[in-house]
Amino acid sequence: QLQLQESGPGLVKPSETLSLSCTVSGGSISSSGYYWGWIRQAPGKGLEWIGNIFYSGKTYYTPSLQSRVTISADTSKNQFSLKLSSVTAADAAVYYCARDGFAYDFWGQGTMVTVSS
């Protein structure tokens, strides 16, 4: 069974860079045809798509965050990562990683990130 697990600091200072990793077990992020994505959810709000990385390495980002977001993959560790620069309080959220084959069918449990000095 595929499993995804987010990891990273739960507290980030304003203007700094948020960095999270998603470790995948039970399957390879290099498997043909899959996207690996990041989605976030601010407290009490809906789901917001951040971006995806395709198994080939091609990346896709939501326009509103494109200038601040980088998603990358480390196939040797079977991980993919999210970096969000210049964070503000508006970036505080639960961050989920997920796999998209035909939809987001496997999700991590999510990790809460707080932005505060």
Add this chain to the structure above:
Amino acid sequence: EIVLTQSPATLSLSPGERATLSCRASQSVSSYLAWYQQKPNQAPRLLIYGASNRATGIPARFSGSGSGTDFTLTISSLEPEDFAVYYCQQRSISWTFGQGTKVEIK
């Protein structure tokens, strides 16, 4: 960017009743639409993909329909565990989520 508009924002129903949730896209997404269920403090769970295909392990009371710009998620007879928030999501042009519909107990 494709905008997905879900209605209603809240649906108040009793167990055993039929729930009908709507999702409208700002432009055609063909059948590249999925539905998710989210309960408090849990990750979303995939219910429907490709507009009408039930994901693995999803009960038959959940069904999806539509194509193009108008989609519906129907829960034929609400069970107590179905009271949750439901999101639609498109992956035709980039990816976006709707704002969600909360199904609450009346």
